[in-house]
Amino acid sequence: MSTTARKLRVGIVGGGFMGQVHGRSALVAGADVVGAVGSSPERAEAAAGATGAARGFATLDELLAADIDVVHVCTPNNTHLPVTLQALEAGKHVICEKPLATSAKDASGLLAAATEAGAVATVPFVYRYHPMVRELRTRIAEGEAGQVTSLHGSYLQDWLAGENDQNWRVDDEAGGPSRAFADIGSHWCDLTEFVTGDRITEISAQLRTIRATRGGAVVRTEDLASAQFRTAAGVIGTVVVSQVAAGRKNRLYLEVSGTESSFGFDQEDPDRLWVGRRAASQLLTRDPETLSPPAARVNRLPAGHAQGYQDAFDSFVADTYAAVRDDDHPDGLPDFAAGARSARLVDAVLRSAAADGAWTTVENH
Numbered sequence: 001m002s003t004t005a006r007k008l009r010v011g012i013v014g015g016g017f018m019g020q021v022h023g024r025s026a027l028v029a030g031a032d033v034v035g036a037v038g039s040s041p042e043r044a045e046a047a048a049g050a051t052g053a054a055r056g057f058a059t060l061d062e063l064l065a066a067d068i069d070v071v072h073v074c075t076p077n078n079t080h081l082p083v084t085l086q087a088l089e090a091g092k093h094v095i096c097e098k099p100l101a102t103s104a105k106d107a108s109g110l111l112a113a114a115t116e117a118g119a120v121a122t123v124p125f126v127y128r129y130h131p132m133v134r135e136l137r138t139r140i141a142e143g144e145a146g147q148v149t150s151l152h153g154s155y156l157q158d159w160l161a162g163e164n165d166q167n168w169r170v171d172d173e174a175g176g177p178s179r180a181f182a183d184i185g186s187h188w189c190d191l192t193e194f195v196t197g198d199r200i201t202e203i204s205a206q207l208r209t210i211r212a213t214r215g216g217a218v219v220r221t222e223d224l225a226s227a228q229f230r231t232a233a234g235v236i237g238t239v240v241v242s243q244v245a246a247g248r249k250n251r252l253y254l255e256v257s258g259t260e261s262s263f264g265f266d267q268e269d270p271d272r273l274w275v276g277r278r279a280a281s282q283l284l285t286r287d288p289e290t291l292s293p294p295a296a297r298v299n300r301l302p303a304g305h306a307q308g309y310q311d312a313f314d315s316f317v318a319d320t321y322a323a324v325r326d327d328d329h330p331d332g333l334p335d336f337a338a339g340a341r342s343a344r345l346v347d348a349v350l351r352s353a354a355a356d357g358a359w360t361t362v363e364n365h
């Protein structure tokens with residue numbers, strides 16, 4: 001897997017929303033996007049067009065036989081396990097979309113396979129790459145919050161609110177047994193654990209399916225979830241996750257409350273960080289002149305020039321490629337351990353909800 005001193009060559013599997021986002025980030029990072037694979041041989045060229053790849057490959061086997069260093073797995077959740085295992089066996093580094101797998105067991109199997117292969121293997125928990133998130137993390141690590149007292153927030157969307165709204169995520173075969181929590185609650189939990197450096201240890205969760213059928217088909221995955229939790233440090237918290245909350249598009253909101261300072265971050269307004277204090281509160285605006293060094297490292301544009309989701313993605317992909325090239329692990333790079341950790345949180349949510357919200361321990365192995 002030696003890749004020193006040459007341009008990385010990458011392939012993309014899946015040419016939908018995320019295949020396009022990954023393709024743009026790969027090009028920005030200076031990689032050669034050698035090829036793309038679609039859902040069928042007939043879709044190969046369409047996948048290439050969507051991702052910016054030089055050409056389409058009819059099958060995954062053909063893409064993996066090509067001279068590529070990194071495979072981006074951007075397909076529906078149930079394909080992550082077989083596609084990623086095949087890529088690791090072919091000696092490739094992998095960026096696999098979240099959720100890493102549709103069960104905790106499969107996700108830890110992928111972590112073990114990546115470790116065994118000695119591959120760089122990452123998962124795009126990309127909200128970690130907003131500079132104001134790094135600023136929040138730095139300030140908490142430096143003790144600015146005082147004692148952290150509670151964590152709360154939500155991740156709300158409305159794109160599945162209609163009775164006939166459909167997507168592969170609704171189908172538990174393609175998406176896995178959890179939908180809203182695995183799809184977006186996973187991001188909220190990753191971000192919360194990332195900025196606090198603390199871990200959720202026990203969860204009490206409820207799931208609801210508002211649309212029992214969609215287009216005549218029975219729905220077996222949740223439209224929304226709420227969970228309360230405790231952390232290793234003894235902090236308590238709550239989160240609401242929904243894909244049927246009218247008016248909210250992609251609103252991930254996290255508030256960390258402390259005895260000295262509190263912090264609020266809204267993913268739809270990512271260039272700002274609210275810092276609350278008893279005497280006077282502040283709304284910090286991203287400015288590389290005043291950011292802490294870890295936040296400045298992922299800054300991409302001058303102050304006042306809005307930086308957003310694709311920029312965060314560009315920084316994540318650039319860090320993954322740096323890990324491949326330099327055998328380095330840039331600070332805060334979400335790897336398969338984070339993906340496996342996330343799958344254990346989803347597993348605890350499902351087990352708790354099945355037991356009518358009973359407090360459930362998050363497996364920690």
Ligand SMILES: NC(=O)c1ccc[n+]([C@@H]2O[C@H](COP(=O)([O-])OP(=O)(O)OC[C@H]3O[C@@H](n4cnc5c(N)ncnc54)[C@H](O)[C@@H]3O)[C@@H](O)[C@H]2O)c1
Nearest residue numbers: 014015016017018037038039074075076077097098099124
């Ligand atoms: N990290 C993030 O912020 C983020 C955001 C959105 C989605 N995702 C994840 O990205 C993945 C893809 O989601 P999406 O929103 O792009 O879905 P999508 O439906 O827009 O795209 C999926 C694409 O994969 C193709 N496909 C299906 N099976 C395939 C196969 N076996 N081989 C090759 N291509 C295949 C489909 O034809 C489609 O073009 C999911 O796992 C999702 O959870 C992550």
